[in-house]
Amino acid sequence: MNELAAAVLGDEELSDLRDDLLNANPACENGDVDLFTGPDLFEHEPDDVREAREAQAKAVCAGCPARAACLAYALAIRPEAGVWAGLTTDELFQGRAA
Template sequence: MSARSWLRRTYIERDRRERALREAMLAAGPACADTDAALFTAPDVFEPEPVAVRQDREAAAKKICAACPARTACLAYALAIRPTEGVWAGLSATEIRALSLYRPASEPGREVA
């Protein structure tokens, strides 16, 4: 198999997995579906958001996520897409990136000393 075909297959598989995770999240009935999306996302790049305003917005979004029936599916989707902005499953994009870096030692294929 050539590197080009391997890369193409890898991208297709990743896209298929992300699409399935997104569909599962939406099927679970996310609480954010009926709220203003701006609460869960950062403002436009050209509109700076003061730190205190961002913290208040994220706290309000996280409160909605706390009782969301789609929270687990949303987290799985967020870990797959690794968002750079917004609140997903009650976590900020920074918190999701931190989770993405963590790999348990018991993960299959990893050597444990």
């Protein structure tokens, strides 16, 4: 869990956001985690492969009943990578201060 988010929101509030997300039956719940997160930090992912993977992940998110809860959770924890609520982390935080 993001330490900054925990400091700002508190562990209980973050836990509530996570519970809201999990209780909303996310489409990714039983899927391939790597589809949404990509390879680990030590593996290279070519741009065309990353773009194709992210497009696939976004397609899963498109009809997801948990999309709003996922967005709220992602905005709270500020993940460094991945696809959350149909958005990459770059898209999530575009134009926002780090």
